[in-house]
Amino acid sequence: LIWQDPIPARNSNYDVDAVKTKIADSGLSIQEMVETAWASASTFRHTDMRGGANGARIRLEPQKNWEVNKPNQLSKILNTLESIASETRASVADVIVLAGNVGIEKASGKSVPFTPGRGDATQEHTDVESFAVLEPEADGFRNYLKKNFTVTPEELMLDRAHLLGLTAPEMTVLVGGMRALGISSNDRGIFSENKGKLTNDFFKTLLDMSVKWEATGSNSYQATDRQSGEKVRRASRTDLVFGSNSQLRALAEVYAQSDNHEKFVTDFISAWNKVMNADRFDIN
Template sequence: MSKVGDYEAVKADIASLLHQPEYDDGSAGPVLVRLAWHSAGTYDHATDTGGSNGAGMRYEAEGGDPANAGLQHARVFLEPVKEKHPWVTYADLWTLAGVVAVKEMGGPQISWKGGRTDYVDDSKLPPRGRLPDAAQGADHIRWIFYRMGFSDQEIVALSGAHNLGRCHSDRSGFEGAWVNNPTRFSNTYFKLMLTRNWKEKTLANGIRQFVYYDEDAGEELMMLPTDLALLSDPSFRYWVEIYAKDREVFFADFARAFDKLMELGIQRDASGKVVNTDNIKGGYLS
């Protein structure tokens, strides 16, 4: 057991579990990034509900949401870290794991602060339906991300996380990776989006996605309908072109936007201490 508040010890243990030779492309990193994003992406600015406090996916109403299918793998990967550092809240562990995974996979350093609290029951969970639907277009993307308080630029920057990982037919119904090396954080996703000839394909399960065959990967790479909506919408496309050209600009903008995402629903005082613990019914873990 580490000293309470020793987040460096937690970070080191997260980093050391990323290598998972038996799992997907050999890394737990991508699914950890997705867990972090889905833990925060329920935020609704208008009602100040949802967000990265609470770790609501521990409860069936949120964890069993089809939009969160597959994220139990990420939670299971992190369980030994929670056992070793019982003082860390799940809400902190999940967000920190995303930040550590991005860095370890060659991405930018993202600033992160602890202090999130865990719900003690399932009475304050955000309703289902707040996460994006990949079969939709630009209007839907804006409706989802404006609700959280993001701009078009931030939406495109965050979408660059699809440099990582893959779609699984038994989770989302979509299938395949976006890039040839899906455990390396880069701006390849934007480059491929702009330069490849994406063809629509209907999978055996009836789901529609976009593909092209990549010789180097030896497999079909893919784009979701929402990914390609970033090309057809001029305001989104402006940022796709910038991020495809300039990796450093993408890394800096991604780091800022991901930090903002991880802070959704969290209010801090001047010293950085989380003050809005009152939304956690029945008190919170100290």
């Protein structure tokens, strides 16, 4: 489309398995790899087909300095991934997405499909003012809220899911999986003790009736054990809506079932791929 942003020719002629090995041995954590891939791909807007992982504009102005992308952490991660891209002749855009896939594979023990062929945009072909409007004011998937708005955080999460073309089940499983992998702008919503594992712990813990939730701020809640009185965990409105909204709670109950771990992982990988490939018009 005429308003879409130019991306140079793509290169898909490289050894994907060799790149995955270098990423796995790079020392990056699962949380760092998955969060960076999400930050790159989740800028996509289904409404005007802008944004997305193709072009790797997360390494350029203005995206590399967006607060939601944790600039200091991002700079370190990109240095590592850009080095791998240079060594293997893969595009940085491909390596970023592939790193997210490697993180999920490590966390789940399952294979995550990958299609190479993304290109790398340049700063010259990236209009800073035009891209500034893509900056997320909120991203419920990362439990990020830039400031309080008249619109609630959970409504802003729905808006983000709509822009990404996600269904309610896809939104639900992605939030649960991201929290399980330790992805949150703070410690809210991190319920799992199985660090680095893609589990349904978020949903199982969220539906625990042995605690009482109380507001400690406009977007912060504290859970207190009903018997001991101990403060056990924190959450945001975005987290708790999966227990308070009847439709989302029904989905959370499905994923919380002890015999549905396999479905949870399968659905997460499917929804993840949908976001990572949202701007791959050459394959969609």
